Amino acid sequence: MRRSDLHYELPKHLIAQEPLSERSASRLLVLDGATGSVQDRMFRDVPSLLRPEDLLVFNDTRVIRARLFGRKPSGGRVEVLVERVLSDRRALAMLRASKIPRSEFTILLDGGYSATVVAREDQRFLLEFAAGHSVSEVLEAIGHIPLPPYIERADQPADAMRYQTVYGCRPGAIAAPTAGLHFDEDVLRTLTELGIRQGFVTLHVGSGTFQPLRVDDLNDHPMHSEECEVDEHLVGQVRATRERGGRVVAVGTTVVRSLETAARDGDLQAYRGATDLFIRPGFSFRCVDALITNFHLPESTLLALVCALAGYHETMSAYRHAVDARYRFFSYGDAMFVTPKIRR
Numbered sequence: 001m002r003r004s005d006l007h008y009e010l011p012k013h014l015i016a017q018e019p020l021s022e023r024s025a026s027r028l029l030v031l032d033g034a035t036g037s038v039q040d041r042m043f044r045d046v047p048s049l050l051r052p053e054d055l056l057v058f059n060d061t062r063v064i065r066a067r068l069f070g071r072k073p074s075g076g077r078v079e080v081l082v083e084r085v086l087s088d089r090r091a092l093a094m095l096r097a098s099k100i101p102r103s104e105f106t107i108l109l110d111g112g113y114s115a116t117v118v119a120r121e122d123q124r125f126l127l128e129f130a131a132g133h134s135v136s137e138v139l140e141a142i143g144h145i146p147l148p149p150y151i152e153r154a155d156q157p158a159d160a161m162r163y164q165t166v167y168g169c170r171p172g173a174i175a176a177p178t179a180g181l182h183f184d185e186d187v188l189r190t191l192t193e194l195g196i197r198q199g200f201v202t203l204h205v206g207s208g209t210f211q212p213l214r215v216d217d218l219n220d221h222p223m224h225s226e227e228c229e230v231d232e233h234l235v236g237q238v239r240a241t242r243e244r245g246g247r248v249v250a251v252g253t254t255v256v257r258s259l260e261t262a263a264r265d266g267d268l269q270a271y272r273g274a275t276d277l278f279i280r281p282g283f284s285f286r287c288v289d290a291l292i293t294n295f296h297l298p299e300s301t302l303l304a305l306v307c308a309l310a311g312y313h314e315t316m317s318a319y320r321h322a323v324d325a326r327y328r329f330f331s332y333g334d335a336m337f338v339t340p341k342i343r344r
Helices: 043-049 135-142 178-182 185-193 232-243 253-262 301-310 312-324
Strands: 027-032 038-042 055-059 061-063 067-071 077-085 090-097 105-109 114-121 124-129 170-173 197-203 226-230 248-251 271-275 290-294 335-339
Touching: 027 043, 027 312, 038 043, 038 312, 043 185, 043 335, 055 232, 055 253, 067 135, 077 105, 077 124, 077 135, 090 114, 170 197, 178 290, 185 197, 197 232, 197 253, 226 253, 248 253, 253 271, 253 290, 253 301, 290 301, 301 312, 301 335, 312 335
Parallel strands: 027 335, 055 197, 055 248, 061 170, 248 290
Antiparallel strands: 027 038, 067 077, 067 105, 077 090, 090 124, 105 114, 114 124, 197 226, 226 271, 290 335
16 A cells, blocks of 8 residues: 555645534544445434444543743753653653754753753653652643644643543543543443443553654554553453454544554453554454544554555545535544444
8 A cells, every 4th residue: 555545635624723612512424344334423423333232442541741841051942742751850752943952951941940851862852850840740830731733723721621531541641542532421421321331441642643654655654652551351341242242342543553452463462562553454453343533634544544444445435525524633523433344
């Protein structure tokens, strides 16, 4: 498959810049991969698309206030994006500035805090925060919610709540698992009342999720790596779902990557570690039976994942329908419910 195969035309005005006033008020495009048919529904219809035998799997990561602003010793502005907290005082980060010094230097952060660049690892920098203040303390005090690059505005106080899932409880992500943003307490309560079971994985979403394909041949793409965890409890839930004839429905591509990484040897097993799994057409799914997801960027690895599940032509046709029907795209946009082209 070529990068150009994953291109589609998207008018800029369809990229959602703000969340809706109600999480579950989003629209829902239902794509049946087996037939290629699509239905225009509302996200509140999700419970009616599930069965009591099914297991809905969420990503319980939580977005941290990872964006910091400060100045170099020369006075030039610096933007810091903390990608991973390594210890109480150390973090791995990306920096944006007009010119980044080659040698060790100190960033004077807003609020009187500071951090010293002590090493460089490819495009990322190892930061050591000044004694007396932990990384977490600094992020909580002056950090900003790291909205995606296609949301062309500064973060607002409301984003601290709306760019989080209502069930996220494990801090560590710098981007939200956006399929989960549509679930509110009412929808979750309805699912519970219908007897639809729920499980959780953890994948701390990194900036690589926004990395575009830069090679023409998808086989040559170096997939980014993220940390994930699938525990024994979820393995047992999946096993029980199979025994009762239910489906494993992933809420978001991060859940798909976590589950399929943990099932890479055939059967799902508990797993904790890195995943650089690149799912594209031709991939054999071992665990996931259906997917709830947002709309993804053209020429992206996440669009390739949806094509792998629902079929290339079926997915691209559904995206063209979504554009024509004026769905809202990307993180604060609408959602899809996708079933596979080939039944497991």
